[in-house]
Amino acid sequence: MAEENYYVSVDTGGTFTDGYVSYPGGSTTVKVPTTDHDLTVCFRNCIDKAADKLEKPTEEFLVDTDVIRFSTTIGTNTIIERSGPKIGLIVTGGNEDDLFRAEDGDGELIASDDLVVGVEERTSANGEVIEPVNADEVQSAAKTLMNRGAKLLLISFANSYHDETNEERARTVIETEYPPHYLGPNQVLTANEVSSRPGYRTRTYTALVNAYVHRPMARSLYKAEDDARNSGYSNPLLIGQSTGGVAGVSKTVALHTYNSGPVAGVLGADAFRKLYDLDSVMSADMGGTSIDLGTIVDGELDRNLLPEVAGLPVHVPMIDVHTAGAGGGSIASVRDGELSVGPESAGAEPGPACYDLGGFDPTTTDADVALGYIDPDYFLGGDQQLNAERAEEAIERQVADALDVSVAEAALQIRERVDQNIADSIESQLAERGEDPEDVTLIAYGGAGPTHCCTFAEKAGLSRVITAPAAAEFSAFGGATLDVEHRYSEAFGETITGDAPSIDTRAFDRTVEQLEAEAIQDMAGEGFDEEDVQLQTSILARRGSEVREVTLPSRLRGTDDLDPVIEAFDADAEEEIDLDTVVLTAVGPVATETLEPQALEGEDPSDARKGSREAYWPVDGWEETGVYQREDLRPGNVVEGRALIEATDTTYVVPSAWTYRIDEYGNGIIER
Known part of the structure; x- marks a missing residue:
């Protein structure tokens, strides 16, 4: 073999x-x-x-x-769990009281006032070390913080994004003074390891959040x-x-x-966008706890250059994912005659009532079972048995009786409510990007995504959905499409105006050359030859509070090369744009997942039909509904709604006026 x-x-x-x-x-x-x-x-x-x-x-x-x-x-x-270590923060003297302020107190779980100590040091705004750190003062600060219970020390000095000398010197002093068995591993971190962007407060927040998750992550x-x-x-x-x-x-x-799993799903959706040569797609990952939405418009991923983590702005550009509390485990309740679903979730343990693991609250999944959409004997391909009676009892006790309707009608209202919540989120996301829902294809995945996608897509005005064969594992598929990628950055700090886009091109080129040398060395350590590494240069530019990342040539030959920056801001002649940070992205190709087309067979799906069962549908109520096995459908097969298509990882609910077709890549194309 x-x-x-x-x-x-x-x-x-x-x-x-x-x-x-x-x-x-x-x-x-x-x-x-x-x-x-x-x-x-x-x-x-x-x-x-x-x-x-x-x-x-x-x-x-x-x-x-x-x-x-x-x-x-x-x-x-x-x-989420606030399970990170207690952090002691060493800052530039004079910033102890105003550098870290949690507006609502939430952030104080990461750093509290008594764990912020200042030391005398000074680096100028131009990156010149004017006052070196004093070793005795640093040792005293470290001792004070550890005596107050700090389990990890973080050093963040003003203007050290230009020159990290004082931060690194302070770290060396601490690690030299205290032996490893006293400090423990990875106990001293510096802000320069995470951010080289200007903005002392945000740079410190970035380092704080990173320090908080560093130890459990490592x-x-x-x-x-x-x-x-x-x-x-x-x-x-x-x-x-x-x-x-x-x-x-x-x-x-x-x-x-942070959030890398949902991001992998969005990148998987982008791989589908490229496969089908689409302009704009929205990804919808509906799992047990929530739904994650990603938007790609005109081929551009929605990137947040100053996202918030734990309520704090951070200098880590992230692919934007909008999360809403609408998943299979979202709990339904009635208060003052009004039905609500989520954001509270039953999770996996005890989970929905139908899991029969001690959960008593009715959830979205319980509603799908009570409606006949999910076969309790074929959940996860039969690996997990569900208790339909428990689902119906929970819905009757907490929803149907309160609304004075039947269990089936209460279950339908639960389903309609959660799908409307998702549709509202989709409409909001598309409106922010100025996109017409009719021009957008939905990529639906997650364990509950195929079960609900037709309903929330229709409510949001979308008419085309693509689902992968392994829809519930699509984020893992998205991860399989990713290459090795590193970002390197260096503060630049020049200013241009709309009518005078001129900078020191030699300084820019030197900065890029330094970053390229670092990238090639790192990539060699990961097994990539220099000629295989793809490099892209960009600039983080700022006009007031507006920040954009703009791709530039790796070497600037003249002022025309800066036109993309002016165009990105649509800047007037005298408007100032700060060129804060030079960024280099290095990509090393790794064998990634590719989908090969297959020959199309006939439209008739009869060979995949496994029977029928009663399911409860809007308007018509209980109707005998055809049931098909997803794995037995062949490329070219078409299933007309109403229908239920069961896979080993999820169930596809296809209402009337929708059709489900298997295309040449084995993907499910659902259209109305």
Whole structure:
């Protein structure tokens, strides 16, 4: 038997952890419960289950695995749970009282007033060290903070984005004074490791949030990598980044992993956009806890150059994902005669009432079971049995009786409410981008996405939906499309006007050359030859509070090369634009997932029909409805609504006036 080469992508979600494995001639998916107490456990469980499905011992499977990509919620969970370490912050003297202010007190869980200590040092706005740090003062500050309970020390000095000398000197002083067994590993961090952009307050916030998630992230990721290596895997573990792409564990900045799972799904949707040559798509990932929406208009991903994490602005450009509390586990309740669904979720444990694990609250999934849309004996392909009676009892007790309607009508109202909430979010996102819903194709995925997509798409004015064969594991598929990517940046600090776009081009070129040298060296360490690395130069430019990232040539030959900056802001002749930071993006190609077209067969889906059952539909009520097996549908087959299409990972609900067609790539095209 020929040796296989496997490419593994693992995505941890709030309820389930998904695995997508591709290999020459095929692919497969697996799903395991997320182990919130330790995400490295579900990571390994996912790999073990994939090996078992491919009928190989885990060790043999990992020996034959070329790439493992891991999109993890460790950093996100650390912030949500407030489980990070107590941080002591050393700042430039005089900034102790006003540098860190949490407007609503929430941020004080990351840094409190008594854990901020100033030391005398000074770096000018031009990057010249005017007053070096004093070793005795730094030692005293560190001792004070540790005596007050700090478990990690963070150093952030004013203007050190220009020259990190004082920050690094302070770190060296602390690490020299205190032996490793006293400090512990990775106990001293500096702001220059995370941000080289101007803005002392935001730069400090960025470093604080990164420091907060650094230790649990480093501990977990190195543990996951070591575990895989000890079992036969020989290459770096690649970690999903919210900026796009993946990076090795040693090159991963903790903050860059924030929200990386949902971002992988958006990037998977972008891969579909390119496959179908579409201008604009919206991704909708409806899982057990929430729905994540991503918008790509005219081929441009929605990037936030100053996102907020834990309520604090950070200097980490992230692909924007809008999250709403509307998932399969969203809890339905009636207050003062009004039905609401979410944002509270039953999660995976105890989960919806139909899980029969002790949950008593009715949820979206309970409604889908009560309506006959989800077969309780075929949930997750039969791997998990659901209790329909528990679902109906919960809906009757907490919704139907309160609204004085039947259980079926109450379940339909739950479904309609959650789908309207999603439609409202979609309309809002598209309106912000100035996009007409009729011009947008929806990419629907997640465990509950195919079950609800037709309804919320129609309510939002969309008429075309694309679903992947492995819809519930689509974020893991998205991770499988990502290359290694690193971003490098250096403060620049020149100002231009609309009629005088002139800068010191030699200084710009020198900065780019320095970043390129660093990128090539790092990429070589990750196994990439220089000629294989793709480099792109851009500038972070600012006009007032408006910030844009604009692509520029790697070497500036004249003022015309700055025209894209002027055009990006539509700047008037005398308007000033600050060129804050030079950015270099380096991409190293990794074998990624590609979809090959197949020959189309006939439209008749009869061979995939597995029977029928009663389902409750708007207006018409209970109707005998055809049921089809998704895996048995062939390219070219067309299923007319009303219909239920069952897959091993989800159920597709196709209302009347909609059709479901399998195209040449094996994807489901749903249109009305």
